[in-house]
Amino acid sequence: MATTKKRKVADSKVDKNKVYSLKEAATLVKEVNTTKFDASVDIHVRLGVDPKKADQAIRGSVTLPHGTGKTKRVLVLCTPDKEADATKAGADHVGLDEFIQKIEAGWTDIDVIIATPSVMPKIGKLGKILGPRNLMPNPKTGTVTNDVAAAVNEVKGGKITFKVDKAGIIHASIGRVSFDVQKIQENSTELINAIIKLKPSTAKGTYLKGVSMASTMSPGITVDTKNFLN
Template sequence: MITKKRKLANAKVDINKAYSLKEASSLVKEINTTKFDSSVDLHIKLGVDPKKADQAIRGTVSLPHGTGKTKKVLVLCTPDKEAAAKDAGADFVGLDEFITKIEGGWTDIDVIIATPSVMPKIGKLGKVLGPRNLMPNPKTGTVTNDVAAAVNEVKGGKIAFKVDKVGIIHASIGRVSFSAEKIAENSQELINALVKLKPSSSKGTYLKGVSMASTMSPGILIDTKSVSN
């Protein structure tokens, strides 16, 4: 059963049209049907083969306007790093007690940062953290001795992204309460980061498709020419 609001939203989006990034960023606000401050997500189809190691795109980007969501951060570290992590705003800091909690199924966090020295202890948590994309990784800056800087970056709007098995990047880049300009600027920042990571072995079209949607709204197709530098 499609609600009246969703029908109206669907009517405003021309499924045969590829909108400019600027148009899509305004339209996504207009067609939002939820009463809460919905997340705005980008879905980017890349011309890569994720099975090939050099084409399994992953990385991080600091969005200029943040994501609009306060991320819960856990820092797993030795006692000498705990004060720095807490002062930087980490929500949870410690080691053994959190390893035990995670083994028991606790994953009520958005990002885990760890120091290199504790990684051998964390390896066994891969089964729980891997599928949820929570495993600390040097490539995303979440395995580091400078835990304070890492916490500040995450709290300031740094997001991690990773291509899925069919070559698509899914990322939250803001909220519908953001201005259209902020949605467009955050979107462009993510796309720029992906373009910089284009592997030399990727042939043909790299940015194959881009769409934008808010929670429970129809997707808006974006003209890839409007986001290419």
């Protein structure tokens, strides 16, 4: 695939051999954006864990102080007595059986699924569809709860969930290139501090192995991990 002129210019601004401070990376990620839309700013965190071990399969959630800049589409799967609470809190879709059928038929046009504990046995069969898309409700990320209104409010207010992939990397969107440098910095710090707090006692060696920042279609910028270890 041919590299566009804009991408070549962007690539030339990022020194592949340099480790940038968080402030430098947040400034640079805005400069090298080549898209005409308000691109997502993503953080990629490489961890010294073995995701195959249950206690090292890091997953969690964090509320970003400045949100993600994207309105999350939320589906609440619950019993009829909880539907009004979910709707009032701003859920985009609320129900149960009809949405289970839609998901089985291939519908996944949502960003977050929240479920009450009582309906989880019904949702279990959707694991093959929802699991790979990181949409499966989970008590660890606060998406299995009886307080559906609070959960919807948190998601709409900037709460994100994350989990380590098979390669030991966590990928998360922490904002938009339209955000100012300070907001990108503060959201990044909040996410990585949350990941550091989840360090398993069984993980040996360096836990925070590498951090990079990139916007959609832009080159990755290596961030100095010392920013987060003080």
